[in-house]
Amino acid sequence: MKLIFLIIMLTTMLFSSEKQINEKQIIVGSFLQEKYALNSLVSLNNHILNDEKLSKLINKNSIEVELKTMGQYHAISLSPFKSYVQLLRTLKALEKYYNDAYVLDNGQKMQMEQVVAQTVAEEKKLSVEVKVDKPEKIEAKKVEVKKVEPVEVKIHKQVKEVKHEQEKDYSFEIVLALLVLLMIGYIVFKTARRKKNIVKVDEEIV
Numbered sequence: 001m002k003l004i005f006l007i008i009m010l011t012t013m014l015f016s017s018e019k020q021i022n023e024k025q026i027i028v029g030s031f032l033q034e035k036y037a038l039n040s041l042v043s044l045n046n047h048i049l050n051d052e053k054l055s056k057l058i059n060k061n062s063i064e065v066e067l068k069t070m071g072q073y074h075a076i077s078l079s080p081f082k083s084y085v086q087l088l089r090t091l092k093a094l095e096k097y098y099n100d101a102y103v104l105d106n107g108q109k110m111q112m113e114q115v116v117a118q119t120v121a122e123e124k125k126l127s128v129e130v131k132v133d134k135p136e137k138i139e140a141k142k143v144e145v146k147k148v149e150p151v152e153v154k155i156h157k158q159v160k161e162v163k164h165e166q167e168k169d170y171s172f173e174i175v176l177a178l179l180v181l182l183m184i185g186y187i188v189f190k191t192a193r194r195k196k197n198i199v200k201v202d203e204e205i206v
Helices: 002-015 034-050 052-060 084-094 112-205
Strands: 024-031 064-070 073-079 102-105 108-110
Touching: 024 034, 024 084, 034 052, 034 064, 034 073, 052 084, 084 112, 108 112
Parallel strands: none
Antiparallel strands: 024 073, 024 102, 064 073, 102 108
Protein backbone atom coordinates (compact mmCIF):
# COMPACT_ATOMS: atom_id res chain seq x y z
CA MET A 1 0.00 0.00 0.00
CA LYS A 2 2.80 2.39 0.97
CA LEU A 3 4.65 1.57 -2.26
CA ILE A 4 1.59 2.37 -4.41
CA PHE A 5 1.08 5.67 -2.56
CA LEU A 6 4.75 6.54 -3.09
CA ILE A 7 4.60 5.80 -6.85
CA ILE A 8 1.45 7.95 -7.30
CA MET A 9 3.01 10.88 -5.43
CA LEU A 10 6.27 10.69 -7.39
CA THR A 11 4.40 10.62 -10.73
CA THR A 12 2.33 13.69 -9.76
CA MET A 13 5.43 15.58 -8.65
CA LEU A 14 7.43 14.95 -11.79
CA PHE A 15 4.66 16.10 -14.16
CA SER A 16 4.19 19.37 -12.24
CA SER A 17 7.89 20.37 -12.14
CA GLU A 18 7.39 23.38 -14.44
CA LYS A 19 4.56 24.93 -12.38
CA GLN A 20 4.89 28.67 -11.69
CA ILE A 21 5.79 29.83 -8.16
CA ASN A 22 2.93 32.13 -7.21
CA GLU A 23 1.71 30.77 -3.87
CA LYS A 24 2.71 30.15 -0.26
CA GLN A 25 4.98 27.10 -0.17
CA ILE A 26 7.64 25.39 1.92
CA ILE A 27 10.97 24.50 0.27
CA VAL A 28 12.76 21.64 2.03
CA GLY A 29 15.71 21.48 -0.35
CA SER A 30 17.06 22.59 -3.76
CA PHE A 31 19.68 20.82 -5.92
CA LEU A 32 21.63 21.53 -9.08
CA GLN A 33 21.43 17.90 -10.20
CA GLU A 34 18.00 16.32 -10.65
CA LYS A 35 19.07 12.88 -9.36
CA TYR A 36 19.85 14.33 -5.91
CA ALA A 37 16.50 16.12 -5.91
CA LEU A 38 14.73 12.81 -6.70
CA ASN A 39 16.55 11.07 -3.83
CA SER A 40 15.47 13.87 -1.49
CA LEU A 41 11.89 13.53 -2.76
CA VAL A 42 11.82 9.80 -1.91
CA SER A 43 13.24 10.55 1.52
CA LEU A 44 10.55 13.20 2.20
CA ASN A 45 7.78 10.81 1.18
CA ASN A 46 9.12 8.19 3.58
CA HIS A 47 9.04 10.75 6.41
CA ILE A 48 5.42 11.60 5.58
CA LEU A 49 4.37 7.94 5.49
CA ASN A 50 6.06 7.11 8.81
CA ASP A 51 5.24 10.31 10.73
CA GLU A 52 1.59 10.30 11.85
CA LYS A 53 1.45 14.02 12.72
CA LEU A 54 3.05 15.09 9.43
CA SER A 55 0.88 12.68 7.43
CA LYS A 56 -2.33 14.09 9.00
CA LEU A 57 -1.30 17.68 8.19
CA ILE A 58 -0.53 16.78 4.56
CA ASN A 59 -3.77 14.84 3.98
CA LYS A 60 -6.14 17.10 5.96
CA ASN A 61 -5.00 20.28 4.17
CA SER A 62 -4.64 18.63 0.69
CA ILE A 63 -0.96 19.63 0.49
CA GLU A 64 0.98 18.41 -2.54
CA VAL A 65 4.67 17.46 -2.53
CA GLU A 66 6.27 18.47 -5.83
CA LEU A 67 9.58 18.63 -7.67
CA LYS A 68 9.79 22.13 -9.17
CA THR A 69 12.33 23.77 -11.45
CA MET A 70 13.45 27.15 -10.12
CA GLY A 71 15.96 28.65 -12.51
CA GLN A 72 18.86 26.17 -12.60
CA TYR A 73 17.80 24.42 -9.38
CA HIS A 74 15.47 21.47 -8.74
CA ALA A 75 13.49 22.26 -5.58
CA ILE A 76 11.35 20.03 -3.34
CA SER A 77 8.20 22.00 -2.51
CA LEU A 78 5.09 21.55 -0.34
CA SER A 79 2.03 23.60 -1.39
CA PRO A 80 -0.54 25.12 -1.55
CA PHE A 81 -1.30 26.58 1.88
CA LYS A 82 -4.60 28.38 2.33
CA SER A 83 -3.44 30.06 5.53
CA TYR A 84 -0.29 30.94 7.50
CA VAL A 85 -1.64 28.83 10.38
CA GLN A 86 -1.50 25.69 8.20
CA LEU A 87 1.89 26.70 6.84
CA LEU A 88 3.51 27.24 10.25
CA ARG A 89 2.17 23.96 11.67
CA THR A 90 3.56 22.03 8.69
CA LEU A 91 6.90 23.85 8.91
CA LYS A 92 7.19 22.95 12.63
CA ALA A 93 6.42 19.29 11.86
CA LEU A 94 9.17 19.26 9.19
CA GLU A 95 11.83 20.86 11.46
CA LYS A 96 13.14 17.57 12.88
CA TYR A 97 13.96 16.35 9.33
CA TYR A 98 14.77 19.66 7.58
CA ASN A 99 16.08 22.36 9.92
CA ASP A 100 17.00 24.57 6.93
CA ALA A 101 13.52 24.46 5.30
CA TYR A 102 12.18 27.91 4.39
CA VAL A 103 8.99 29.63 3.16
CA LEU A 104 8.35 31.28 -0.21
CA ASP A 105 5.37 33.63 -0.55
CA ASN A 106 4.76 34.66 -4.18
CA GLY A 107 8.37 33.84 -4.95
CA GLN A 108 9.76 35.91 -2.02
CA LYS A 109 11.67 34.17 0.78
CA MET A 110 10.24 34.80 4.27
CA GLN A 111 12.07 34.78 7.58
CA MET A 112 10.64 32.66 10.40
CA GLU A 113 9.78 35.84 12.38
CA GLN A 114 7.68 37.09 9.46
CA VAL A 115 5.81 33.77 9.20
CA VAL A 116 5.05 33.78 12.95
CA ALA A 117 3.85 37.42 12.82
CA GLN A 118 1.51 36.65 9.89
CA THR A 119 0.19 33.56 11.73
CA VAL A 120 -0.57 35.53 14.93
CA ALA A 121 -2.39 38.25 12.94
CA GLU A 122 -4.43 35.62 11.09
CA GLU A 123 -5.42 33.81 14.32
CA LYS A 124 -6.59 37.09 15.92
CA LYS A 125 -8.72 37.88 12.87
CA LEU A 126 -10.30 34.39 12.94
CA SER A 127 -11.10 34.58 16.68
CA VAL A 128 -12.85 37.96 16.22
CA GLU A 129 -14.95 36.59 13.32
CA VAL A 130 -16.00 33.54 15.36
CA LYS A 131 -17.10 35.68 18.36
CA VAL A 132 -19.25 37.88 16.13
CA ASP A 133 -20.89 35.01 14.20
CA LYS A 134 -21.79 32.60 17.02
CA PRO A 135 -24.56 34.49 18.93
CA GLU A 136 -26.48 35.36 15.74
CA LYS A 137 -26.58 31.72 14.58
CA ILE A 138 -27.83 30.43 17.97
CA GLU A 139 -30.65 33.01 18.18
CA ALA A 140 -31.82 32.24 14.64
CA LYS A 141 -32.13 28.52 15.46
CA LYS A 142 -34.19 29.16 18.61
CA VAL A 143 -36.69 31.36 16.77
CA GLU A 144 -37.27 28.73 14.05
CA VAL A 145 -38.04 25.93 16.56
CA LYS A 146 -40.62 28.01 18.48
CA LYS A 147 -42.67 28.89 15.39
CA VAL A 148 -43.28 25.42 13.89
CA GLU A 149 -45.14 22.99 16.22
CA PRO A 150 -48.22 24.80 17.72
CA VAL A 151 -49.61 25.94 14.35
CA GLU A 152 -50.03 22.40 12.94
CA VAL A 153 -51.94 21.06 15.99
CA LYS A 154 -54.49 23.90 15.95
CA ILE A 155 -55.26 23.52 12.25
CA HIS A 156 -55.99 19.75 12.53
CA LYS A 157 -58.41 20.22 15.46
CA GLN A 158 -60.43 22.92 13.73
CA VAL A 159 -60.85 20.89 10.52
CA LYS A 160 -62.17 17.81 12.38
CA GLU A 161 -64.77 19.79 14.40
CA VAL A 162 -66.16 21.55 11.31
CA LYS A 163 -66.61 18.23 9.46
CA HIS A 164 -68.64 16.61 12.28
CA GLU A 165 -70.93 19.61 12.64
CA GLN A 166 -71.64 19.75 8.91
CA GLU A 167 -72.56 16.03 8.71
CA LYS A 168 -75.09 16.28 11.61
CA ASP A 169 -76.84 19.37 10.18
CA TYR A 170 -77.35 17.80 6.73
CA SER A 171 -78.80 14.52 8.01
CA PHE A 172 -81.34 16.31 10.26
CA GLU A 173 -82.47 18.57 7.41
CA ILE A 174 -82.94 15.60 5.04
CA VAL A 175 -85.18 13.78 7.54
CA LEU A 176 -87.29 16.91 8.08
CA ALA A 177 -87.70 17.43 4.32
CA LEU A 178 -88.86 13.83 3.82
CA LEU A 179 -91.42 14.15 6.63
CA VAL A 180 -92.81 17.36 5.16
CA LEU A 181 -93.09 15.75 1.69
CA LEU A 182 -94.93 12.74 3.14
CA MET A 183 -97.35 15.00 5.00
CA ILE A 184 -98.07 17.05 1.87
CA GLY A 185 -98.59 13.87 -0.16
CA TYR A 186 -100.94 12.45 2.45
CA ILE A 187 -103.04 15.67 2.56
CA VAL A 188 -103.25 15.83 -1.27
CA PHE A 189 -104.28 12.18 -1.39
CA LYS A 190 -107.03 12.63 1.24
CA THR A 191 -108.37 15.81 -0.40
CA ALA A 192 -108.60 14.12 -3.81
CA ARG A 193 -110.38 11.13 -2.31
CA ARG A 194 -112.97 13.35 -0.56
CA LYS A 195 -113.72 15.19 -3.81
CA LYS A 196 -114.36 11.88 -5.60
CA ASN A 197 -116.74 10.75 -2.86
CA ILE A 198 -118.70 14.06 -3.04
CA VAL A 199 -119.02 13.80 -6.82
CA LYS A 200 -120.36 10.20 -6.53
CA VAL A 201 -122.96 11.24 -3.94
CA ASP A 202 -124.15 14.12 -6.13
CA GLU A 203 -124.51 11.80 -9.13
CA GLU A 204 -126.59 9.31 -7.13
CA ILE A 205 -128.93 12.05 -5.88
CA VAL A 206 -129.53 13.31 -9.39
